[in-house]
Amino acid sequence: MAKIHKPKPKLSKAALTTLQKQLSTLLERQKQLMKRKNELENEIYKYETEYLESGQGYPLTNTLDFYLGQRHEKKKYVVQAKDRIFSTLLPRIYR
Secondary structure, eight states, X not given: OOOOOOOOOOOOHXXXXXXXXXXXXXXXXXXXXXXXXXHHHHHHHHHHHHHHHHXXXXXXXXXXXXXXXXXXXXXXXXXXXXXXXXGGGOGGGOO
């Protein structure tokens, strides 16, 4: 069976240069967005950890009772993966 060859459309040098510039611009933009996404993931992880440590791992209502109660001792709460809500979607930033 004979193969049918379709001629490839040829691009002018100017069109090719324009496409290369667009591609490099888009790749740079993608790199910037990925960097920003990683920064946001790290911030979410950090803030969630701070919240869970300050609230002793309890929901907000229990945390309020904790602060209003007479207990003044504060133990360092070790945050566990099951306590997390937001960073469970961000496994690559677990430490």
